Amino acid sequence: AQSVTQLDSQVPVFEEAPVELRCNYSSSVSVYLFWYVQYPNQGLQLLLKYLSGSTLVKGINGFEAEFNKSQTSFHLRKPSVHISDTAEYFCAVTDYNTDKLIFGTGTRLQVFP
Amino acid sequence: DAGVIQSPRHEVTEMGQEVTLRCKPISGHNSLFWYRQTMMRGLELLIYFNNNVPIDDSGMPEDRFSAKMPNASFSTLKIQPSEPRDSAVYFCASGWTGGVEPQHFGDGTRLSIL
Numbered sequence: 163a164q165s166v167t168q169l170d171s172q173v174p175v176f177e178e179a180p181v182e183l184r185c186n187y188s189s190s191v192s193v194y195l196f197w198y199v200q201y202p203n204q205g206l207q208l209l210l211k212y213l214s215g216s217t218l219v220k221g222i223n224g225f226e227a228e229f230n231k232s233q234t235s236f237h238l239r240k241p242s243v244h245i246s247d248t249a250e251y252f253c254a255v256t257d258y259n260t261d262k263l264i265f266g267t268g269t270r271l272q273v274f275p
Numbered sequence: 276d277a278g279v280i281q282s283p284r285h286e287v288t289e290m291g292q293e294v295t296l297r298c299k300p301i302s303g304h305n306s307l308f309w310y311r312q313t314m315m316r317g318l319e320l321l322i323y324f325n326n327n328v329p330i331d332d333s334g335m336p337e338d339r340f341s342a343k344m345p346n347a348s349f350s351t352l353k354i355q356p357s358e359p360r361d362s363a364v365y366f367c368a369s370g371w372t373g374g375v376e377p378q379h380f381g382d383g384t385r386l387s388i389l
Contacts, residue, residue: 196377205279205366205380206318213375252318261306261325261372265318 164189166255168266176274177245183238183269185253193255195236197227200250248273279381281367287387293355296384299348300369308378309342309352310366325372357388
């Protein structure tokens, strides 16, 4: 069975500072990995995805993530955050055998001025 | 393109009443998912459909919950009778089978059972 662990429930950071949101997964097969963002009172919006190929994936809003198979990680990074990046971020995993996404518990990113 | 459309956006009702949540998936998508989000339990998958057929309903909490997808452009999630512990935000998402296509989420229905 697949699972996703987001190690930090909350990450406070000052504006223009770099940030990393951590995600680890477990699976017995090759996986597809996703990061979603949820702004207040909205649904989840795709930030980026890893399907295959280059392990460094670039997404919207200046975010990127790196797939590390040996460490079973898919950490999300941004070199300089803005106030508008304040939101909940979810890591998710699936594979070619299923359409189900397994979500982590989310990380609340709070950006302070 | 229109995204996933959910209605109503907010619903407040008294316990014991029937609640029906509606979802219109993105045209052309053949998978549809219903999720529930609460502070305590996070994001839970309730049920999903492929080509209008329920594939996995193991997340449906109990018999009070039911979901239907009569055609490719419409789905409902019904709670009867409703209870205060059903209060949550319910999301509908649609996508393609195969896992490669990311799921697209609606803006959710915020349900409050008094």
